[in-house]
Amino acid sequence: MITAAKDFLKRHWPALRLRTILLAVLLFAATMPAVEAVWLRGYENALVRQTEAELAAQAVALSATAAALWPGAAPATGPGQAPEPEAAPIDLNSAAVLADRPPPAPAKAQADPAAVAAAARLAPIFTETSRGALASIVMLDRHGLVVRGLGLGGDLSALPEVRQALAGHSETVLRRNAAYHPRYAMEWLSRASDIRLHYARPIVVDGQVVGALLLSRSPRALFRGVYEERGKMLLGAGVIIVLLIGLSGLASRGVTRPVEALSAATRAVAAGHGTVPETPPTAAIEIRDLYEDFRSMAAAIQRRSRYLRDFAAAVSHEFKTPLASIGGAVELLQDHYQTMEAADRERFLANIAADNDRLSHLVGRLLDLARADMAQPEADAASDASTAARRIADARSHPGFAVTVDAPPDLPLAAAPEAVLESMLSTLVDNSRQARASQVTIAARQVDSCIVLTVADDGPGVPAADQTRLFEPFFTTRRAEGGTGLGLPIARSLAEAHGGHIRLGAAAAGAVFELSLPVLAR
Template sequence: MAALSVLMIAVSTAAFYLVYSVLERWRFFTPVPAEHVDTTRLDIGITLVVCLVGLIIAVAVASWLARRIIRPVSAVGDAARRIAQGDLASRVNLAGALHGETAALVDDFNAMAHRLQRMAEDVSIWNAQIAHELRTPLTILQGRLQGAKDGVFKLDDALVDGLLGQVVGLTRLVEDLRSVSLADSGRLDLSMSDFDLSAEIKGMAPALRSILEPAGFSLVLDLEPGVIHADSGRIRQAILALVENARRHAHPCEVRVANRFINNQALISVTDKGPGVPPAMEQDVFRQFVRGPQPNGGSGLGLAVVRSIARAHGGNVRYQRENSTSIFEIDLVVTLIDTSSH
């Protein structure tokens, strides 16, 4: 930067004399008489002094700017090398205020490093949680089958039904894992079609009641007709997951499933009178393998699947607490089909 400053001073001085000579030739002003010397030693001395002072100022400013730019960039480079070597906790911590592009660079780098560290931690948690979730049903299957082979258990319908129940649970766990993984990589396939959302939810009522009523819950539907273009199978999966979540965590109460439309959004809500999500968990309730404070037999994937389905439709899912009511609401960015002309 200092060399560039010196070059700019030289170019500026040369350009000044060039423009001056051109203006003199075109007689924009009266030229100096021939008997007068137009350049004296004093002129040369003043020019050299001005150039020297300008050079000193330019070098000082260039050095100051270079330190402001190079210091954070060098710190980012050092932190990046530490992260490449496996230290994902490395961050850029600089004393003093940063401004402009350098501040944005440091903030973006630290945010990227934090997300990378969290993803690595999530992978470790995933591996441990998947092993934990698979171990119990596989152990049961192995023990029952080995017992049946050794004659300890009688291979009757009750035993077969119990084994089938474990297999169904494994199948559901694998499908949930697959849905979340595909959604995280942006490759969750959607089978889009036109259907009436209220009719689809109404058709689910018998299945929903079979989940709720044995546990002492009741189902109430509050539906608004409207034809949308979306994946009906995935939306049914999301509603089932929310209703199952209410059954597991809420006290016996009325579970309300409702839908409404706002512009190009379809909103689906499931409300209950349960104790709600603890405030400390509200930010993480839709992450994988997050469970409530009370054991309930769930895998911790249900709400993560709901979020994946909502995001695959361009929307999201959110939780809110109003008085004694817990509300889980899915918003889907969908195409509303006008059927008034049919």
Template sequence: MRAQLVQKWRPPLALVLGGGLAGTLILSLIGLIALRYLGPEIGFRNAAFLLGTLILLATSFLGWLLIRLLLSPIRALNAYAAQTRSHPGQTIDPPEQSGTVELHNMARNVVDMAEHLRNREMTIRSFTDHVSHEIKTPVSAIRAATELIEDGGALPPEDRALLAQIDGAARQIEEQLTALREVARAREMSHQGSSKIDAHSNRLQEEFADLGLSLSGTDLLFPIGESGLKIILVHLLNNARDQGAQRVDIAARLQPTGLELRVSDDGPGISPGNAAQIFDPFFTTKRAKGGTGMGLTILRNMLSVHGGDISLHPSKRGACFVISFAAAPSR
């Protein structure tokens, strides 16, 4: 059951702002009038000190009301949204302070939206697991049957070739099911923290020495943990190697719109027809080599959890992938 925001009377935003402005104006007028009449009685210096103290106390009370009704609820809602984003699979308690009527309604809509997204992710994960389980059972039976037939005695070459095709198709289905589960898991996976390319540069140079890596902007901080950044870099470098690239440039830089990571190679590139489909699930040009066509889909889902995105940019030679993280809003 979703936690409900506490129901109580809340002033409208117009009343809070209007009351604050009216209170400030009234205090100023009262001060002038009181100083006019108190000055001759107790002295203008004493009257000014007394009125200044009273105005300071009254203004402090108005400031406390504005903080309680506006600033604190906005901060609480911002903290709730940040926790929901960093822990997508967990249930986060809604903010207790909701201030005015407008802020309360906005907070309730944000909580409802977060719950809706959480339920949708859980539904996708549950459906994926259920479908994978239901299909895996008959596939396992097919593979077991092919093994029994092969062990049953000598078979003509035609029959043996047919069994090999059946077994290969069963293996391919199992690989696709595994990739499908990884895609659903990537939408929930959260690589917390931040990281720099520096943390992986030595290992990448060793593991991909045949690619002639060029790294720049390695000291820039990405809003994703080291494990997530490693998955991104390793996958793109493996793709470049599989395509026959000899050199890969990895460049991170700050842009007006945020942080950008550009991975470009000197391979044969991606044809215009394939470029429009490379992020589609199950699309691959390496099916015969065991490719599932889910790698880039997994990367895109994982990046979306951390406010990032991946896209293919036009390049004169080879392929150029750009990972972008939007700039954090100014405080």
């Protein structure tokens, strides 16, 4: 089951860039405090509104009871007075927070006797309601004088919420709580900790406002509410942890693990016994490109190592025979110089000179090959392929060996120096001459963005067994005639150094070589 799930993820894993993975992790980390703050603010505002709704419900019940028990009130015979539409719930984010409720001002007149009588009747109800709801309940007469509750006999008519209630409208205000003392260690984080809600509601009897009720209570403590909602909080924390684990897994699969695997492969390849692992499908795009680049580099290093190994073996073989011949001739001359016939001495010296010339020629060709391998394209280098081909044809043609050129007059310039182009053409033409061809044709044409020069001869062609080794250094069928087997490898290295290539083409008779070079960009 787990293996099937892993295989499914590998097949359907999206190709993500490294910057995308890092951006997702950083954005998640950056937004978490903001998300938490918004959630806490929203939850705290909900607690304040819940407290307001509880106060309003209590005030509705108490004002209706007061209206029913008010002295002289007519008995209710109908559905009663239409309920007053409630104002929009208070918003902790935008509502102004007033100062703590001031003590009542001294009264300038006597309280309404009807209100005092009603307060006496309602006293048991107020007491039980206040005890159960943990709210302060103050009853006022129609002039704003306190007839029940804190500040009995004082005047609260100056308070804005009381003025609204006596005008027939319910009102909720937020005020500071001077008696507040922190109870929780982190309570300072809450905006509502030192706030108290004050809700004022009119008492209406027979269509007239005869008094008001002023209820106040502190909102539910945020931290108490959080404690009560700890199950949901723990669930949210668990979701966050799961998301963090998922993001860390994304970073691990996309960056860390592929880099570690590539690092281990690097050490193994450097030790000479490792292979590049398969590119992980869950890796970031940049890491995938890094794997492909490393695989190309490892392959190039392997090819270069094999080339150097074969090159060293070939050089050793090529140098061994003439050096052995020179050594044997020198030894014979040292041992028998005085008794040796003059003709024999001349013959041995001639052999030494010939082997020396062969070694000198071989060293020169090796230097040419090294320069070709390290050649770099020259900026703005250009050559006219038609002119270079005709120059080679004029220089190489002689009785019994004809070189002709077939090139259009409007051929664009090739992006290679003239000397390099002529060197490659000379090698191909000389190769045909040494194969005992009598006719060579150099044809030039443009194919897409390349100049293609075809060197075709009427010689015996290249045997099938030799075609795969034709461009290997030191491979030659003319070793007895002084061939070094470096001409074609040098020409190929020069072509590749300038963005082109040389290959053996298909031919019904003779040999055909194709030299391709890029067109000079204008």
